[in-house]
Amino acid sequence: MSLPRSNYDPRRVCLNPFPNFDLGKHRRTVGVYLAGALFALANWTFLDAAILSAHANAPWGDPPISDPPVHVSFVDWIPGICSLLGYIVINLIDKDRIRGDEGFGDSRAVWRARLFLFIGFAFMAGGLAGSVTVLVLKYILNGYPEQFTYYGYANVSQSVALMLSAIVLWIAQSTSSEYEYNLTL
Amino acid sequence: MAAGLRTVILLSFVLAVGFLLIILSCALWQNWLPLLVALTFVLAPLPNALFAHCGSDELSSNYEGSAPLDLGRFITSMFVVTGFALPIVLAHSNVIDPKACVMSIAGGGLVYATILAYSAAFSQEESDYD
Numbered sequence: 001m002s003l004p005r006s007n008y009d010p011r012r013v014c015l016n017p018f019p020n021f022d023l024g025k026h027r028r029t030v031g032v033y034l035a036g037a038l039f040a041l042a043n044w045t046f047l048d049a050a051i052l053s054a055h056a057n058a059p060w061g062d063p064p065i066s067d068p069p070v071h072v073s074f075v076d077w078i079p080g081i082c083s084l085l086g087y088i089v090i091n092l093i094d095k096d097r098i099r100g101d102e103g104f105g106d107s108r109a110v111w112r113a114r115l116f117l118f119i120g121f122a123f124m125a126g127g128l129a130g131s132v133t134v135l136v137l138k139y140i141l142n143g144y145p146e147q148f149t150y151y152g153y154a155n156v157s158q159s160v161a162l163m164l165s166a167i168v169l170w171i172a173q174s175t176s177s178e179y180e181y182n183l184t185l
Numbered sequence: 186m187a188a189g190l191r192t193v194i195l196l197s198f199v200l201a202v203g204f205l206l207i208i209l210s211c212a213l214w215q216n217w218l219p220l221l222v223a224l225t226f227v228l229a230p231l232p233n234a235l236f237a238h239c240g241s242d243e244l245s246s247n248y249e250g251s252a253p254l255d256l257g258r259f260i261t262s263m264f265v266v267t268g269f270a271l272p273i274v275l276a277h278s279n280v281i282d283p284k285a286c287v288m289s290i291a292g293g294g295l296v297y298a299t300i301l302a303y304s305a306a307f308s309q310e311e312s313d314y315d
Contacts, residue, residue, distance in 0.1 A: 032255045036262030044270035048277055055278045173255065 031172020035165045039087075042161035046080050049154035070148050075138065076155055079130035083162040086123025090166050093117055095174050124166060128159040192306055200299040206292030210285040218281055219289035222268055226293040229264035230300050232257040268293050 053072035093116055135152030207223045236257030269290060276286035 028255075029258060032258045033262040036259035037266045039259070040263040040266035040270065044267065044274060048270075048274040051274055051280075052278045055280065169259075 028172050031168055035169035035172065038161050038165035038168065042158045042165065043080075045154050045161065046076075046158040049151040050076070053151060068148070070138070070142070070144055070151075072151050076134055076151065079127040079134060079155060080158050080162075081127075082123050082130060083127030083159050086120045086125075086127060087162055087166050089116060089120035089123060091169065093120070095170075124159075124163050128156075128163060131155040131159040189307075196299050196303050196306075199295055203292045203295030203299065206288050206295065210281075210288035210292065214282050214285050216281050216285065218275055219272055219285055222272055222289045222293040223296065225264055225268040225271065226297040226300075229261055229268060229297060230304065232260040232264070265297065268297070 050072045053068075093113055131152075135149070135156055139149040139152035204223065207219060210219045211217045234257075236253045239251065239253035239257075272281065272286040272289045272293075275281045276283045281289075
């Protein structure tokens with residue numbers, strides 16, 4: 001089946017196509033760098049909240065509060081740890097095993113690889129859901145001022161950035177040199 | 186060779202200015218935590234340099250990229266972001282002065298840019314066949 005070239009494609013709806021970034025052979029490198037940066041950014045976002053809570057200074061020039069009503073405790077660390085575990089599990093899987101090509105290993109290996117992938121993504125989604133839960137239950141429902149709900153927002157953004165990092169790393173590593181996107185799971 | 190010499194002198198000046206900024210940012214406020222930024226930025230190119238030799242063995246012609254190379258890039262990028270994020274986090278929680286934060290970030294950026302420019306300027310001449 002031969003498609004017309006995208007320049008003359010009559011089925012096209014939008015006049016301006018999505019700009020195709022032709023990073024060429026550097027696509028993998030850029031993706032890996034981006035994933036690492038996102039990973040570090042995620043963890044530093046949460047560590048910022050933890051350090052801020054440990055020092056418990058008023059960050060916007062107010063006089064220091066003698067006894068802040070809430071601190072970052074171990075409950076806040078759990079979603080991040082779950083996301084981190086999921087991140088490790090996802091990246092330990094052999095990418096070729098998931099695709100399940102015929103004649104490449106047995107079918108049970110494919111099944112096991114998919115199970116591990118599911119566990120990894122479940123950990124990451126659980127971390128995200130857990131961070132939202134902590135944000136709502138611990139910070140928003142108790143009606144703390146914005147200075148303290150920042151801890152919860154930092155937690156959520158940590159999980160989101162970890163997930164983005166995993167996705168970027170996956171895409172970067174699954175693009176092969178033959179310019180084909182196969183993100184087929 | 187004169188151009189190379191001039192480059193070396195210029196880069197060493199920039200490196201000295203970078204370290205001067207970092208040390209000033211520590212010494213002016215009697216708080217030596219921003220010195221970690223210098224350590225981070227000096228360590229940042231190390232994983233790339235270490236893992237660079239793991240990838241291109243046995244004349245692999247295809248640009249497929251190997252896992253050790255990717256790991257090195259990942260860790261390098263983590264170090265760079267850490268170097269920028271650490272002073273911001275410290276300044277955010279009032280551990281260091283905001284001016285010290287700006288100075289240490291600028292100094293660390295200069296140090297890292299020097300390392301990058303040095304490796305870019307002098308690795309081209311060795312491997313011209315690439």
